[in-house]
Amino acid sequence: MIRSLEFDGYRGFPCRRQYDRSQPFQRLDLAPLTLLIGRNNAGKTSVATLLYQVLGGLAGISKEALPLTVGGSPVAECFQDLLPARDLSAFLELAVSIATKSGLHRLETILYLRSLLDDDPRPRARHVGWDGADYPAPDGPLECFPIPEVPEQTAVRDEARQILQASVWLGPLRERVPEIPSRHGHNPQTPTIGPSGQGVTELLAEDETVFGEVSTWLAANAGLSLRWEKNLDLWRLQTTRGVARSVPITQVGTGVHQLLPVLTLAKWRNRNANPRPFIDVVQQPELHLHDALHSMLGDLFLDVARTGVGITVVETHAEGLLLRVRRRIAESEGEIPPELVALYYIDDAPDGSTLRRIRILETGEVDYWPPGVFLESYEEVKALRRAQRLKGH
Known part of the structure; x- marks a missing residue:
């Protein structure tokens, strides 16, 4: 279904393309195991939330282009809350790559609010595109994610609804x-x-x-x-x-x-005799767990990913989980290809959050690593040794 999501102007992610179309989108390419890391309040949950909002909008589960309830909880009171700094002049631009029976398609839209004087808080569409072609934008406030009248329209809606029904947000x-x-x-x-x-x-x-x-x-x-x-x-x-x-x-x-809901979901996904495509989101699976179990979670999620049925998006602070995933890729001799995993770092830069992919190589090494992430224990050991040397004098 959804293969990738590109966006600009969402919550802590600033509008870069609104005034400069040469600026790139924030881009999330989904893999069977998609990992989101970053500091607190950087925007990890925002990325996962937007993915589910788009899926819900495509499914038409509510009278909103982007549903404001995700994972059973409200994520915003109105569309304005989704804009950077709640700026009414900001645009939310989205581009979704969708796999259907007829191939891979690209759906684009730009959502905006007309003014504070508008009694309807729902957004409107400034632009709708399909595979690079422009289509008329719907008139008035949107009641679902805008899909132009193309042959795949009904199939996209139906499949989004089925995937949403089969998915779990933990x-x-x-x-x-x-x-x-x-x-x-x-x-x-x-x-x-x-x-x-x-x-x-x-x-x-x-x-x-x-x-x-x-x-x-x-x-x-x-x-x-x-x-x-x-x-x-x-x-x-x-x-x-x-x-x-x-x-x-x-x-x-x-x-x-x-742990038990995370573990039970993973084991159910592994043995399901009649699998249906899904997009699961699991937030902080390591919560309240001893560090020794963090790496075991990596194996759990890799087992689900290897079934080839759906996508698991994991938001985590567990270094052991990431190290286990990298280790398994390195020692698998091709049985667990790097393409099975997509690792993203969300950076809370002063001018707004950014989403950057970290590619894992066949050796388990990475092509980039953000400074200061998961180095806390190393820095503490250095400080401890320094203090011990000073006392020794």
């Missing part, structure tokens, strides 16, 4: 996993995991294979296994560590509750 703060699954079950074609991790217990209860793989992974990497225990007429999710007596899932540490 937010950065997952809820504690409940002990007792609800009785309504789950759809075997869709991993009904909510933005806060809702539905994990139900999926584990309904899918024995996924339950077994999740429990095995936890036992091997975290020393913790899962089991079901029946109490009266209710099945309860229990945990066991070593030979100790089992305790309810509700009594284990926060890290397990943050």
